[in-house]
Amino acid sequence: MKKRMFLKTALGLAMALSMPLMAHAEDALARVKAAGVLKVGTETAFAPFDFIDEAGEHTGLNVDAFNEIGKELGVKVQWVELPWDGVLPGLEAGQFDVVAGPATITKARTERYRFLSPVAEATVAFLKAKGDDSIQKPEDVAGKLVGAGKATSQLAQAIAYGKTLPKPIETREYVGFNEAYADLAAGRIAAVANSFPNIAYVAEKQPDIFAVVNPPFGQKSYFGFIGTKKADDQPLLDAMQAAIVKMKKDGRLGELQKKWFGVTFETPDVAPEPAF
Numbered sequence: 001m002k003k004r005m006f007l008k009t010a011l012g013l014a015m016a017l018s019m020p021l022m023a024h025a026e027d028a029l030a031r032v033k034a035a036g037v038l039k040v041g042t043e044t045a046f047a048p049f050d051f052i053d054e055a056g057e058h059t060g061l062n063v064d065a066f067n068e069i070g071k072e073l074g075v076k077v078q079w080v081e082l083p084w085d086g087v088l089p090g091l092e093a094g095q096f097d098v099v100a101g102p103a104t105i106t107k108a109r110t111e112r113y114r115f116l117s118p119v120a121e122a123t124v125a126f127l128k129a130k131g132d133d134s135i136q137k138p139e140d141v142a143g144k145l146v147g148a149g150k151a152t153s154q155l156a157q158a159i160a161y162g163k164t165l166p167k168p169i170e171t172r173e174y175v176g177f178n179e180a181y182a183d184l185a186a187g188r189i190a191a192v193a194n195s196f197p198n199i200a201y202v203a204e205k206q207p208d209i210f211a212v213v214n215p216p217f218g219q220k221s222y223f224g225f226i227g228t229k230k231a232d233d234q235p236l237l238d239a240m241q242a243a244i245v246k247m248k249k250d251g252r253l254g255e256l257q258k259k260w261f262g263v264t265f266e267t268p269d270v271a272p273e274p275a276f
Contacts, residue, residue, distance in 0.1 A: 045176030124218030
């Protein structure tokens with residue numbers, strides 16, 4: 001009898017210990033579902049992904065995409081807005097569940113974070129002032145002052161590209177790309193390095209002020225939404241990944257790309273191994 005009671009007690013104790021671990025693994029998804037809210041961190045100065053429109057409304061591809069992700073998960077989306085250099089630290093501090101950004105998928109970032117299914121290409125190009133005939137191709141930025149966002153992949157690629165030119169470029173870092181565009185329009189810098197989708201959007205909206213320098217100079221890359229690699233977060237990220245892939249398959253993501261970029265992109269279902 002004592003042996004049987006001991007076995008029952010041991011079994012009960014083992015189950016009690018395992019249950020918190022099982023629940024713990026589902027914490028992020030369970031928490032979001034229970035609260036009915038998915039918290040998303042981003043900056044709002046990265047058109048056409050995230051920006052504040054003329055009416056003062058937060059808009060862009062990310063807003064539309066996360067509205068669809070929220071529908072798939074059955075939750076509302078709550079945005080947490082802050083400068084880009086504070087977004088990833090905010091994710092690690094648990095201020096929100098995922099980062100919209102989006103961010104270029106790089107080797108350094110994939111070592112630390114999990115990227116969801118890419119939502120667009122992120123190959124880098126230069127934006128110049130309209131009528132600046134001194135820049136006809138990417139190599140023409142040699143020896144010039146180029147702006148880019150602080151702590152961005154675009155800045156890193158511009159610096160690396162500049163080192164391959166006869167005269168290295170100078171770089172100026174900006175908290176947000178809008179400030180870089182303003183300096184470019186005012187003639188304080190010669191070009192802005194950003195992803196091709198971003199600068200194509202800016203040039204399309206302000207064709208009398210800006211022009212794209214073709215072809216892009218960066219290596220082919222992709223944009224993706226970001227989560228942590230914590231075990232607790234994986235069920236939530238798995239559910240979001242499935243939602244994005246579903247949006248690709250049924251055409252919703254392509255419609256959003258067409259809406260915000262004027263073109264669609266072929267992107268892999270799983271974040272690829274980055275080239276840089």
